[in-house]
Amino acid sequence: MSGNNPKDRADNFDPRSPESSIDNAAWEQFAQAGDVSDSSEPDSETEGSDNWQTRLQDAEEKALRYQAELDNFRRRTRRELDEQLKYACLPLISELLEVQDNLQRALDAVSESVPSSLAQGVQMVASQLSSLLESKGCQRIDTVGCQFDPNAHQAAQMQFSNEIAANHVISELRAGYRLHDRVIRPAQVVISKGPEA
Numbered sequence: 001m002s003g004n005n006p007k008d009r010a011d012n013f014d015p016r017s018p019e020s021s022i023d024n025a026a027w028e029q030f031a032q033a034g035d036v037s038d039s040s041e042p043d044s045e046t047e048g049s050d051n052w053q054t055r056l057q058d059a060e061e062k063a064l065r066y067q068a069e070l071d072n073f074r075r076r077t078r079r080e081l082d083e084q085l086k087y088a089c090l091p092l093i094s095e096l097l098e099v100q101d102n103l104q105r106a107l108d109a110v111s112e113s114v115p116s117s118l119a120q121g122v123q124m125v126a127s128q129l130s131s132l133l134e135s136k137g138c139q140r141i142d143t144v145g146c147q148f149d150p151n152a153h154q155a156a157q158m159q160f161s162n163e164i165a166a167n168h169v170i171s172e173l174r175a176g177y178r179l180h181d182r183v184i185r186p187a188q189v190v191i192s193k194g195p196e197a
Contacts (some may be wrong), residue, residue: 090179093138097177097185100129104175133177141176141187143169152176154186158193166194 048138103126110119141152148155156173164170169189176187 086180087182089136090184093133093136093177093179096129096133096186097138098132100126101174103129126131136185137180139178139180141183143172143176143189145169148189148191152178152183152186153191155191156186156188157190159190160194160196161192162195164192166192168192 066188069146103122104121107119107126110122111194143153145164146153146169148169153169153176159170161170168191172187173190174188177185
């Protein structure tokens with residue numbers, strides 16, 4: 001009678017037994033479904049790993065790009081700072097050039113009535129100022145006999161000349177100067193048109 005007891009049947013229930021309402025074929029399908037679900041877990045883990053690797057690679061590329069931009073910014077800033085320091089004395093030198101011009105005019109206007117000692121004193125001051133300008137990288141631009149350079153020369157006049165070739169400088173009206181590699185004042189010159197026809 002115990003076999004007819006529902007509790008006993010539940011305790012002894014075997015889904016694979018012939019007496020079970022679930023046949024063997026159904027049980028195998030159930031087991032295979034379980035295997036499929038179990039086998040899908042490694043694929044999910046692989047996809048997650050690939051996703052993290054992609055994110056890590058993107059982060060590394062961004063870090064390298066930001067580092068390159070930072071290096072370029074540093075080099076550009078350093079170059080601009082060096083340029084500013086290189087020409088920091090430009091305003092002062094521009095004013096000193098006016099003083100140099102006045103000293104040269106005074107020397108050109110010296111006559112016999114002027115004491116030689118005074119002329120020598122002016123010449124010494126002019127030479128000292130020239131040396132100071134050269135020590136700061138300020139160089140006088142070559143003119144007479146040189147080919148006309150529109151970047152360094154300013155043509156004030158043009159004249160025929162049998163001695164100076166055409167498009168060359170005959171004379172200088174005002175001295176020009178460079179500070180390092182930059183023309184800070186072009187020289188005013190007279191340009192030859194060559195011999196007169």
